[in-house]
Amino acid sequence: MTQAELVKALVDAGIHFGNPASRWNPRMEPYIHGKRGNVHIINIKETVKGLLLAKKLIQNTVAAGRDVLFVGTKRQARHAIEDEAKRCGMHYVNERWLGGTLTNFRTIRERLKRLEQLEKLWETGEIEKYSKKMKSTLNREMVKIKSNLEGIRKMDKLPGVIFLIDTKREHIAVNEAKKLGVKTIALIDTDGNPAEIDLPIPGNDDAMRAIALIAKELADAVIEGKQGRTTGNEKGDGNEPRRRSARSTFRADKGAETPGDQGAGEQTPAEPAGEPVAAGAEAPAETVAASV
DSSP, X not given: OOHHHHHHHHHHTTTTEEEEGGGOOGGGGGGEEEEETTEEEEOHHHHHHHHHHHHHHHHHXXXXXXXXXXXXXSTTTHHHHHHHHHHHTOEEEOSOOOTXXXXXXXXXXXXXXXXXXXXXXXXXXXXXXXXXXXXXXXXXXXXXXXXXXXXXXXXXXXXXXXXXXXXXXXXXXXXXXXXXXXXXXXEEXXXXXXXXXXXXXXXXXXXXXXXXXXXXXXXXXXXXXXXXXXXXXXXXXXXXXXXXXXXXXXXXXXXXXXXXXXTTSSOOOOOOOOOOOOTTSOOOHHHHXXXX
């Protein structure tokens, strides 16, 4: 797609329509072209500029051996985020961002181990040993964990970049990324704060077509970056990405007991009721486990 075609596609998707002027964030002023009635109009040149820079950053990051995490939990973004992340083989969160997903990943990994245990019960037929009531309880637990964590099931280290839709909604994810030094790219509307993001893409974050188009362009950049990985390794010219050990946050304790392990009995521990996690704060292990 040429740049002219990209601009036309963005305009057709309505990416230039911002929020009502009464809801704007003054820090978005450099990205606003003007007003139409009471609605701010985003400068499409700034949108294209941000998108091209974002694609370059993602391409270089992936070529260097790092991954991208796609995040979009609002209704308008869920399907596009999941579809494009799967298409390019990257991780995603499209149901709910659990506090501590990055900063307390050990507990997240333990819940994923629990999911594997539950799935194994059905695969082996061992679930038939349980009563009808216990089957229903275990099935609800499995569905809940899978709904929240399926997209990051294979993520075993910090991503190199996080792409988000709507920074106001995903403020906990933004704060966790900032705390850990992970670069952020975001489709940000006129009510957002671009200062919180490393690379903002000003645009309508409520329009499904606009979200899908931006996600598609960035997924294409991931695919191009992966081709760069292959080319570098085939040449053997020293451009292969260096192996980096995962942060200690992501090292799961192999000897740790998985929470809620059923054993052979039918007793399942009740999930503790956790308090909401404050933005930017590291979530206690108990709180994360209770949310999954």
